Amino acid sequence: MKKSLLLVAHGSRRAQSNDEVRALTERVRMSSSSEFTDIECAFLELSPPTIPDGLEQLIARGADHITVLPYFLAAGRHVAEDIPEEVGVTRGAHPDVVIEIAPYLGTSEAMPQLLLNMLADSTTAAL
Template sequence: MKKSLLVVAHGSRRQASNDEVRALTERVRAESNERFAAIECAFLELAEPSIPDGLERLIADGAAHITVLPYFLAAGRHVIEDIPEEVSTTQSKHPDVHIEIAPYLGTSETMPRLLLTMLADSAATSV
């Protein structure tokens, strides 16, 4: 059984910022090679859908195993407390669904390589 993925970002009063997360989610979906049964995004605050709404949407679509990916660079309060609390609330309503929280983006071993690649790409295009 394939997992479903929920990309969780902070959310912004600025609609364009929220749309960037939605566009990223679309790109992840397009490049996932059907690795996930479904890929959605949700926001901790200031934008919709909320984390519970995003989880509920995946569950309504038949998800039995959901990975929540915190799209955050550092382990602040949102990563350590808020996201786990939101997930726990939904998990208690659906004990038959396995919901796991992946490490937040900033912990990725590929982050230094990504930053250097971005800088190299930027330098190449600005010449």
């Protein structure tokens, strides 16, 4: 089984914001153990690749199990409706590929400690 990860962000008209997501994806790729053989990012809107395009890229490279990770802090319309609809398009076209949607970033149990660590790091850097 070839498991892949697609990190999905909103997308921005500001190119630097999209580049930050691409850089984060690269850091995740470099930090990942052997759990995922391929890691890419995609955007819901305003920047390529789209979610279907990102999924298609992974499938073309042999993915047969893809986890979509919504890089969102809250369960707004994009998380609740738009991402599942976009994923559904590719699921329908590739019924032989397992495509699952992971819980969005804001649900992570690690989030409170991450925020506190960030504050501690920024306070230390300010001294």
